[in-house]
Amino acid sequence: xxxxxxxxxxxxxxxxxxxxxxxxxxxxxxxxxxxxxxxxxxxxxxxxxxxxxxxxxxxxxxxxxxxxxxxxxxxxxxxxxxxxxxxxxxxxxxxxxxxxxxxxxxxxxxxxxxxxxxxxxxxxxxxxxxxxxxxxxxxxxxxxxxxxxxxxxxxxxxxxxxxxxxxxxxxxxxxxxxxxxxxxxxxxxxxxxxxxxxxxxxxxxxxxxxxxxxxxxxxxxxxxxxxxxxxxxxxxxxxxxxxxxxxxxxxxxxxxxxxxxxxxxxxxxxxxxxxxxxxxxxxxxxxxxxxxxxxxxxxxxxxx
Amino acid sequence: xxxxxxxxxxxxxxxxxxxxxxxxxxxxxxxxxxxxxxxxxxxxxxxxxxxxxxxxxxxxxxxxxxxxxxxxxxxxxxxxxxxxxxxxxxxxxxxxxxxxxxxxxxxxxxxxxxxxxxxxxxxxxxxxxxxxxxxxxxxxx
Numbered sequence: 001x002x003x004x005x006x007x008x009x010x011x012x013x014x015x016x017x018x019x020x021x022x023x024x025x026x027x028x029x030x031x032x033x034x035x036x037x038x039x040x041x042x043x044x045x046x047x048x049x050x051x052x053x054x055x056x057x058x059x060x061x062x063x064x065x066x067x068x069x070x071x072x073x074x075x076x077x078x079x080x081x082x083x084x085x086x087x088x089x090x091x092x093x094x095x096x097x098x099x100x101x102x103x104x105x106x107x108x109x110x111x112x113x114x115x116x117x118x119x120x121x122x123x124x125x126x127x128x129x130x131x132x133x134x135x136x137x138x139x140x141x142x143x144x145x146x147x148x149x150x151x152x153x154x155x156x157x158x159x160x161x162x163x164x165x166x167x168x169x170x171x172x173x174x175x176x177x178x179x180x181x182x183x184x185x186x187x188x189x190x191x192x193x194x195x196x197x198x199x200x201x202x203x204x205x206x207x208x209x210x211x212x213x214x215x216x217x218x219x220x221x222x223x224x225x226x227x228x229x230x231x232x233x234x235x236x237x238x239x240x241x242x243x244x245x246x247x248x249x250x251x252x253x254x255x256x257x258x259x260x261x262x263x264x265x266x267x268x269x270x271x272x273x274x275x276x277x278x279x280x281x282x283x284x285x286x287x288x289x290x291x292x293x294x295x296x297x298x299x300x301x302x303x304x
Numbered sequence: 305x306x307x308x309x310x311x312x313x314x315x316x317x318x319x320x321x322x323x324x325x326x327x328x329x330x331x332x333x334x335x336x337x338x339x340x341x342x343x344x345x346x347x348x349x350x351x352x353x354x355x356x357x358x359x360x361x362x363x364x365x366x367x368x369x370x371x372x373x374x375x376x377x378x379x380x381x382x383x384x385x386x387x388x389x390x391x392x393x394x395x396x397x398x399x400x401x402x403x404x405x406x407x408x409x410x411x412x413x414x415x416x417x418x419x420x421x422x423x424x425x426x427x428x429x430x431x432x433x434x435x436x437x438x439x440x441x442x443x444x445x
Binding site for chain 1 (some may be wrong): 362407409410411412413414415416418421434435436437438440
């Protein structure tokens with residue numbers, strides 16, 4: 001049984017095929033409107049997530065399928081102490097495919113081990129969020145026309161940001177990628193990722209200030225820096241403005257740079273930037289839904 | 305003390321000095337009724353100092369956990385007072401059901417009856433990752 005638990009479990013070729021399907025869905029949505037008729041997606045959301053859950057549900061509905069599920073663990077048997085294994089075996093009796101979000105890391109891996117239907121990891125704690133990475137990859141491919149020969153800047157909290165970790169892992173497999181990692185010293189990427197990039201021969205630089213590297217980037221992936229992550233107030237005060245993207249700072253960027261953000265944002269990208277044609281974060285959400293459509297189709301096809 | 309003192313049992317030899325108690329604990333040797341001897345800091349030509357454990361009964365022995373803690377160890381199997389087998393351990397690919405994941409956010413902390421499982425990550429460093437949450441564990445953790 002094929003599942004999507006970690007983006008790395010899928011080869012670049014498989015991801016390319018998935019993106020081809022998503023491109024075709026975008027070009028010919030009508031051709032896919034009935035492809036999932038009679039099928040049911042279960043969205044098991046043990047912790048709240050408006051964006052990801054709605055994206056999965058919209059994806060299934062746009063394919064002509066149906067959706068069941070829960071949006072809060074308190075409303076399920078989990079509140080009575082049911083295990084993930086028992087929940088998934090029950091749900092697999094009712095649904096043809098499952099999307100699961102769970103606060104515990106590895107919960108979707110447990111679900112997949114006990115499931116008779118495909119399981120999609122819709123986010124497990126700070127561990128993985130592979131469908132966000134699918135959205136990110138499609139955004140880069142559609143906006144830049146390629147997934148190789150790119151300078152990719154990642155800015156903000158690079159230590160705890162799971163979307164950043166997955167994107168680095170996924171893009172390290174493409175040719176001639178260079179990463180520019182922009183973060184305060186406290187929030188640099190974890191050691192295992194740094195070692196992974198070195199082992200894979202992927203060049204990267206680590207800097208503290210966004211302004212210094214803005215003009216060198218093909219893609220800028222912004223994330224939020226939270227004050228409570230800093231060890232001392234002085235560093236926060238010194239650096240906080242460096243991680244807020246303003247229209248002024250966008251002037252330093254290339255004319256064809258692609259600006260991304262996994263959302264939700266708080267204040268790290270000023271609203272004035274939204275009008276900039278390089279700002280792609282809302283498109284990124286839409287691409288995420290189309291990638292989820294493609295993923296549901298591929299997993300259901302493989303399960304036949 | 306020497307291995308001839310054991311009729312049927314094991315001598316876990318060539319443990320790095322200081323590791324015997326961890327092996328003792330992970331193998332739950334405190335729950336055995338037979339004689340168990342721990343020799344700490346024994347002189348060794350090859351290792352300088354080493355630890356040794358002697359178990360005076362042929363119990364089912366989890367080699368995975370011994371090799372996880374100390375892949376350089378040797379397990380001598382004694383039957384009728386004679387050495388019948390000398391098992392040289394190697395770094396195991398998987399370690400199941402003995403170690404527990406230290407990540408408080410890991411699903412193994414809450415899921416009932418789920419076996420903890422670790423997969424070898426780096427043979428040189430002897431590091432393992434939790435099969436579920438990918439948290440890296442070292443034998444000295």
